[in-house]
Amino acid sequence: MQENNTLPITINKAETSRLDQVDFENLTFGNVFTDHMLTCDFVDGKWQTPVIKPYGPLTISPGARVFHYGQAIFEGMKAYRDEQDDVWLFRPEENFLRFNKSSKRLAIPELPRDVFFEGLLTLLRMDKNWVPKGYGNTLYIRPFVFGDQVGVSAAPSGTYKFMILLCPVKAYYAGDVKVLIAENYSRAANGGVGAAKAAGNYGAQFYPTSLAKEKGFDQIIWTDDCSHQYLEEAGTMNVFFRINDTLITAPTSDRILDGVTRKSVLALAEREGISTEVRKITVSELLEAAKNKSLKEIFGAGTAAVISPVSGFGYKDDFFELPSQEDSFAKRMKKSLLDIQYNISKDPFNWTLKV
Template sequence: MMLKTTSEIDIVKANSSKINEVDFENLTFGNVFTDHMLVCDFKEGKWEKPVIKPYEPFLIDPSAKVFHYGQAIFEGMKAYKDENDDVWLFRPDENLDRFNKSAVRMAMPEIPEEIFIGGLKTIVDMERSWVRKGLGNTLYIRPFMIAVGSGVIAQPSSQYRFMIILSPARSYYSGEVKVIIAEHYSRAANGGIGAAKAAGNYSAQFYPQKLAQEKGFQQIIWTDDATHTKLEEAGTMNVFFRFNDTIYTAPTSERILDGVTRKSLIAIAKRDGIKVEERSVLVSELIAGAKDGSLKEIFGAGTAAVVSPIVGFQYQEDYYELPKIENSLAIQLKDKLTKVQYKLAEDTFGWTVKV
């Protein structure tokens, strides 16, 4: 995969590393960050020269538009280390494409490929010692952009800051995942920003998720905003349903995020002869399948969690436990995908990019 990069990056190295202070065996997801961060500002209609500098807080005006009007987008990616100590990215072109689609939807400037990809490869290369070998060990990558222009008038900012921060990570979810199907709250609506990785999409989920957790559920399966009959996403993940030997997942739309893990699992499944259909699954179908035994699996898919099997769901007052099966397609697909990411299996799609 040929991607544009740039050597036009200023680098200020940290005086010392904090890596020896980190317990890599007991990481809390997203709480520990590496020694450096990338910063690139957009001013007067153009992107300035990126700089990689020590990870640190920075000053921002209290009237910055990110605080008042929510212009903020992000991506989630990972770097992997193989058995030869080489470091790999997974489909970074897809993250760049989605990042810029989010930027357009939020009236923010698109980021050039040479800054996004070039900056990404440079900072990951600098922090490669933070990427540990072994399945489950990754370096989580968070590119994001915020509106830093000052003023509380309700209009898009004229100044923005693009950044990349890195966090060593292990598994995102642990233990069994039970979900409740949303009947009132919605993740997104037609014409809205559901297909963008906008910060506000996630903060709007926190309250209904809190209510679900108080009832003993880890996540919510969101339904469509108009009828609450179509199953759409699971928490912060795309969601898949297996009925008999066919996997179903909702098609991408204005409401549903075009997940990189989602499309990768679909491609692997189709390559290996597993039946996949991209169509809306109804709540009524799910309940009928749980009752007659045709519903075999539900699983979420996303960068952080990779694949997260769901053991049961509740709708209204009824809880449905899923069968425990040995030939889990969710586990099979996760194994095939992670082996590609860690270079333990052939990358037949050309998805991996060496740092």
């Protein structure tokens, strides 16, 4: 895919770069930011001219409605540097479409395409040197928008701020994870905002996840809000189950995020001749598959973690360790994805965009 720049953007460059102050070998995910950030305000019923300026704090009223009613959504993307020092984005169109889908669900004005793409590409070109080289190293991209009108009346904000931050990162998870199947908590409910990347979705996960961590688990596999019998997502990721040689993942819904990595895994699996099923899967089916040894793998799929294999899962008082697989679908999918993202192999899907 290609993008052409036509949008006026106000640019205020940083006087000096902080690049030489960063230890790229010891990065904590999401804690280090590049020299610049993008901001764009929604005022008087329209989005204004985007501004790129040095990264720094904001001045915002404590009465801003985002603090009181949670009108905030975000996206997660990455930029990848190949061996020729070119930088690539992966399926940014999907992120843009989902960004506006999330905005609409939270009564936030949709963002014009040129503001999103031209703002992002201009920012990336300015901070291109921050994109780390090396397989597994990336520049994490965080577009977000929040309501900043002052007032504590329960109504949508009349003004908004759109921003993009950039963070050089290494792997999100260092190794395999252990997960606990939720018995009482759900990530989202029917008719709710589970299909949106709403900030509140993630804040609500922290407490049940902390309870799981007290028991020695890394994350939760969420179950449905009514019966707690249908498996939905794993932590902040979509989740795949390999039973025999079939990959199974839950269908998207009001409760389940339409993940970009999820869709990519399904497309890659189909290309590689791996059987896939997009359908509901129950806790009892998973337990039976674990007991009869037909359950071969579980892995999470998401932008931050890419593919995160699960070493075992807990349910009630039982723990099921998963066997090591020589022909691991998780490893195959991760390699296929990363090879496209780092421009190592051809992109037959036209997923990548050169910055």
